Amino acid sequence: MASEEKPLVVVTCTAPVNIAVIKYWGKRDEDLVLPINSSLSVTLHQDQLKTTTTAAISKDFTEDRIWLNGREEDVGQPRLQACLRESEWDPAGDVCDTGPSPSFPSAPSSVCRVRVHRGCCWLRRPPGEGAACEHGRGRGRGRGGGRDLPSPRRASAGEAGGRGRLSAVPLPPPDSRRVRCQEQVGATCPVAVSPPPSVRRLARKRRSTGDEDPPPLSLSYKVHVASVNNFPTAAGLASSAAGYACLAYALARVYGVDSDLSEVARRGSGSACRSLYGGFVEWQMGERADGKDSVARQVAPESHWPALRVLILVVSAERKLMGSTAGMQTSVETSPLLRFRAEAVVPGRMVEMTHCVRERDFQGFGRLTMKDSNQFHATCLDTFPPISYLSDISRRIIRLVHCFNAHHGQTKVAYTFDAGPNAVVFTLDDTVPEFVAAVRHCFPPESNGDKFLKGLPVRPASLSDELRAALDVDPTPGGVKYIIATQVGPGPQTLDDPHAHLLGPDGLPKPAA
Known part of the structure; x- marks a missing residue:
């Protein structure tokens, strides 16, 4: 290995299981993984239950790869990509809000949405709802049914704080979901395009600000990940929460990110954001349509209730x-x-x-x-x-x-x-x-x-x-x-012992002991 370039950087972390005492069940937004209610959990001690994850990046890796409990998985799975992706982006920009949903009036984000990508509006709605928003000026034409959409009302700059507010219009039939936008993304489009976060995007943002030292290696380097649980997987013991919290935390360490990871972990598995903290943790449902306020916060540390x-x-x-x-x-x-x-x-x-x-x-x-x-x-x-x-x-x-x-x-x-x-x-x-x-x-x-x-x-x-x-x-x-x-136990930990790494010097899983 060429030590000057540090061609391989490896980080191993552990993350805990959390058990909700006020349950999370149901999303107001499937794509952004926004819950219909807040929840509260207890973080369990990692001496008994934990996920261990090793993340390695190298200029020699040709593709992202991931092994879960000794078995290689498809790294293209959407939930994994929510944590990993950097440049690839499906239609998932910021959204405009037409108001509360009839299904969940207290959940502003379960509304019809516009997603903006490469000049297109993507209209989505919860089942049974008959209104959506359309952000482009003039008239759009549905690709599937070829039906015109009425022009939305553009609010004055005074009403919308300098940006046109978006008004509701009737939604065409389900086959008319994709509507060509008459404005170009990045030009005068009134909806800001903001891709969902991933660890790589957070790392690039950190590097571009120049406020801190750059990440240890180029963000173009591919990553290999190995993860194991020391408890049954998919048996109702919050294995996905520990797993995605550990994945987000390990990737953040290897790419040099120290931002809040709630949004990244949440998009892997909703309750994973609660496993980012020890003790007693609240996942706030939030009110914003973009989910920026749907984050985990510690209510009390692990030392609070020793008995x-x-x-x-x-x-x-x-x-x-x-x-x-x-x-x-x-x-x-x-x-x-x-x-x-x-x-x-x-x-x-x-x-x-x-x-x-x-x-x-x-x-x-x-x-x-x-x-x-x-x-x-x-x-x-x-x-x-x-x-x-x-x-x-x-x-x-x-x-x-x-x-x-x-x-x-x-x-x-x-x-x-x-x-x-x-x-x-x-x-x-x-x-x-x-x-x-x-x-x-x-x-x-x-x-x-x-x-x-x-x-x-x-x-x-x-x-x-x-x-x-x-x-x-x-x-x-x-x-x-x-x-x-x-x-009750602490949140994620970084292991300093090189023998704890699940990946060897070649970036492949070590043989089972």
Whole structure:
């Protein structure tokens, strides 16, 4: 290697799993990954659950490549390109806003949009809506149906602060989606063209400002990425959140970017922006049509609540039948309960949950966590066709938690389920031994008794006769495969040890140990 040119730069990072206690489900914009409601999560410690990602750039690489859990993936996947792309750009410019959507009046961005690319307007609308905006002066002609669009009203400079405001016009039939713009992008077009961010674009922007040192290598160099999870993937344990947060963070380190990465990680996987921070994290839904204010912010650091513990009851490590992306899109289209939840329930719950976290009020925190999990899964059942992520074992765990709390006369443990059957149970450190014993009683390990409990050590405890009677469940051997005991943890980390790199000096994955 020519050391003077540093032909290979390698960075390895880790990122955590986060578990939402106020759930995110449903997007108001599929392309920009903007949620219909805010959400709040707990970041889990990376000593137990994490994604590790190595990113390497070199002048010798001929193409971008990525390996996930030892298997090479198509780097052209849109979600990967949202983090990677630099010069390639599909029609995804800034948008103009015709007002609130009838489907989600409180979500300004779920409106019909104009996307500007190379002199063309791309009209899009949510299903069933009959209005769109058209930004060009004069009349446009639909490419598919060949129908004229009425000219929009151009607001005065005084109204729009010097730029023509865009007014709503009727949308032609669905086959007339592409409309030729009579103005040229970059000339007098009233809609600013601003491509969505990626790490490479942020790096180029940083370099062009000249405010800081340039990135370590040319942005034209290709990147190789290898990433592994130390927990089941696609089983409802937020693997995509940790994965895309780690990808964005590793790429930022290798390209020398220190900007906020919420928008980049979010476009890979919505909840990934919450994994960019430790402790307790809010993902603000935002109001802007371009999504610039839909970002993650830390509510409290990982050191805030040292007594809080997290138990993950792994029911199944199998890939779920209905992925989160497809599931939430169907819910947005068909569930009235989801709309009610987003507009009438979640805003108040965000305030209440933030208060419970800051006051370390486990009673309030636990009850609200369970209620929100239940309502999330109710919206899944309200979806048509209905979606069911919970299994019979999941429902038995729910019953176990309520029986355990009823026996103690207070909320000692609290469950939540993401889009999968595995339970995440929150409790305080002094309750962990007794509850783990209760899980062992209700779900006796079949053959892995010595490996049933992983993660943080838990001292043995016995159940009282009164508690055994109160649990009132028939034991289900093997129902819970194993338990991961963990706690609240920090955000992404950079590993300094070269032996931690997943890629070798040739930029290819190291052989499995």
